[in-house]
């Protein structure tokens with residue numbers, strides 16, 4: 001380890017509260033209202049008031065397209081609550097959805113703020129309406145012959161490949177080819193999520209799913225079938241990041257941010273990344289372990305992005321929780337990743353069964369579990385060290401949380 | 405010249421000075437990439453600086469059109485108007501340089517015979533367009549006879 005502990009300043013930050021709006025496939029509600037519901041819930045959950053919030057961070061900031069991808073920007077929330085902030089930030093080009101939380105950690109550690117309100121808000125369910133999954137694709141033209149592809153989409157759209165489902169399917173296919181990974185192994189991510197969502201009152205898909213159901217579902221883009229893809233939804237999630245000195249006597253015991261992973265070493269591209277059997281998260285995962293004395297074997301729980309099932313497998317490998325290429329056998333049968341297994345995974349149902357709250361849902365769940373506030377789906381064992389990872393492709397980042 | 409008598413609907417790329425040689429090389433049955441004239445590194449997508457030697461001395465050169473299939477996905481979902489379902493999206497790597505890759509479609513191959521690392525070759529699909537015709541580089545198994553320019 002080359003860094004001295006004093007320079008790992010994320011350790012001066014802690015998660016102190018989380019909140020979530022109503023969540024549903026199509027709520028038809030004002031997305032700013034959902035965002036504010038989540039923000040107020042998180043502030044209250046931390047035992048703070050709106051006046052205590054002096055920082056704000058969000059992913060990705062205001063965006064008109066893809067439809068429903070961003071329910072509110074930083075200025076929307078600052079203005080709606082009349083916040084007085086010492087620091088604020090939003091942006092898309094960062095280490096995934098959790099990049100906004102990392103930014104908040106650095107801001108409180110540097111003294112620019114004491115309590116940063118972080119949020120992620122989506123209304124893709126309502127935006128999608130009855131038009132189906134394709135309508136929330138980036139760059140889906142849909143206006144006949146007049147539309148021309150430009151920017152990075154020019155390399156995909158002319159080949160009828162507008163969706164991350166296809167781009168990521170090609171990574172999974174390469175992983176299958178190199179390591180003999182199977183759909184039956186990958187299915188465990190979906191089956192585990194569904195089992196957990198049944199115990200989550202906010203879960204979207206809560207009916208039991210069997211291996212036969214999984215295998216019989218229609219194919220989307222091989223090796224991904226319908227149940228390998230997450231569910232667009234409406235909802236907002238908020239998290240409070242506090243300076244460690246200010247986190248001590250609040251409502252919840254502080255969850256220290258022990259280390260973060262933000263690295264990007266390969267090309268930031270779906271088809272130009274050099275190793276298609278891995279993902280750029282391999283670098284963020286490796287980096288995280290250079291910033292802590294904890295080891296992968298110390299991780300007692302993982303909440304990891306499942307926009308597509310295989311992405312969770314790639315995170316398990318990226319974080320060194322199993323060997324490279326070994327995530328298939330690691331999750332086979334599902335016992336290891338069950339709530340009572342050695343590495344409980346996506347205990348709220350993930351985005352596959354609890355909706356694409358886009359990264360923040362995993363951090364919300366990690367905190368609820370570590371505070372033992374997860375109700376019926378509470379992990380039986382005490383979790384003091386938990387890993388949270390979000391994103392796919394070059395949009396990725398991870399956190400190690402510790403409850404002392 | 406096209407791969408079939410019925411050319412499927414495609415969203416076409418907007419031509420720019422940077423991408424024109426790539427999208428129109430098929431007129432001469434050539435797949436062309438930008439290439440650093442100082443260190444001979446092929447660069448894709450086009451950019452104004454060589455990432456290896458940081459030279460700005462760029463040329464455009466044709467490759468032979470042979471590649472290997474790095475990965476693929478058989479797509480069943482009707483995302484948008486396009487080729488008949490299912491169709492195969494692929495990433496291929498040109499034989500001239502490790503990592504010289506593009507996303508494309510694999511055509512003229514039964515889906516149960518597709519394998520990662522199989523040998524493939526370029527074939528062009530011609531689209532007439534008022535803004536300038538486009539020749540999309542598609543790929544087919546290499547054991548098939550080379551597509552002759554018409």
Ligand SMILES: [Zn+2]
Nearest residue numbers: 440443454457
């Ligand atoms: Zn060069």
